[in-house]
Amino acid sequence: MPATRDVKPRNGDVLLLVGTMKGAFIFRSDERRKSWDAGGPYFPGSAVYAMAYDGRAGRHRVWAAPHSMHWGGVLRSSDDFGKSWTNPESAPIKFPESAGVALNQIWQIAPGRETEGDTLYCGVEPAALFVSRDAGETWSLNEGLWNHPQRERWVPGGGGMCLHTILLDPRSLDRMRIAVSTAGMYVTEDGGETWRPSNKGVRADFLPEKYPEFGQCVHKVVQSKVNPDRMFLQNHWGLYRSDDSGEKWKDVAKGVPSDFGFAMAIHPEDPDCAWIVPLESDGFRCTPEGKLRVYRTQNAGKSWDAMTKGLPQKDAYETVLRDALANDPLDPAGVYFGTRNGKLFGSSDEGKKWSQLADGLPAVVSVKAVAISLPRKR
């Protein structure tokens, strides 16, 4: 097995939690975000689709969901930034016997709101939501979603039938949204007891009915922290904005080379600003014209600008997957993404200039950017 290095973060540092098909890495920089050192690989050989940082309630806990082709997936955590990891005897996340299915993959780990410091959520494949109320010690299946009458008509997308997006409304503990490929978005307003689809205006090109109630292949949804009514959605064909917390969606794919893609991030302060990485098509899931371009809107999707400085613009056939683009909460915001070709790029000025932070990583499937106990200056 490869030798593993560790990072030694300090308060105010920025961490990138990078999940790949062959293990996890932690990149660290100070708040200038000019130079980075790397920890890892952790869990070498295992695919890590999901990582998260829980800085609530005095914790400094990194979560990871390594999935071994042989031994399955186990949710693990580290309280020392990767030096040591839990290895629970019993897999913390598993379906109850009555469900009659087995966990295939953990796709998303989402710490709860600040006001629910011991709550965490996980989205998994087959599509389901798990919740922990004791800081990740024990988990239970959300039965309301699992038993939804429409679930039998959900179908797997190319990556499997996964629940990949979890959006917690900061204004209400009872309201949250999830997205499933291929089922679309669902919302609960009673803390998960009941769920309803929320895909009005989102296209499903692959179905006879183009605007069904559910069944869309939603690839990623992001929600503004400062204006939770504002969301952006990257669809399997289609780029959308919502101004009413996801109830209705408006097509905003003007000025992008393709409205196909996976990855999406939203500015920590400006709800009109978001980043995407368009891909050519579902038949050729690579950057169009061999140019690696991040597109940014600063006017809620009325127009999109290519951010290319420092990114390869020739023969760059890259793929950025749904969880592989992220931003940090600093001012100006840092933006980061990883590719299936194992490259990691970062910008410390909201995308104006990019640097390659790493090359030769295993295929990158997830990137999360976090700041350690930082106070915002604004």
Place this chain on the structure above:
Amino acid sequence: MSLVFVIPGPLRELAGNRAEVRVKGSAESASKALSLLWAECPGVRDRVVTEIGEVRPHVNIFIDGESIRFTGGLQSPVRDGAEIVILPALSGG
């Protein structure tokens, strides 16, 4: 009467860092034999079988040198004193 389980390297941490685990008792089937191992080393269970009790698709179990895939799966017979080897399949990387 006892059974001997051979534990693969990645799971030894969950078996008290043992390469071999000897359990007392006998079992009429692979399923029953594995239950004896789970009682001795509970952490090994979730890595070898799924929550619905199926052997993970990329894990092989051999009883006295024969893969249980060809002898009846988890209902394969087990003799007293059998050696049961758990191995990762030729996959992954």
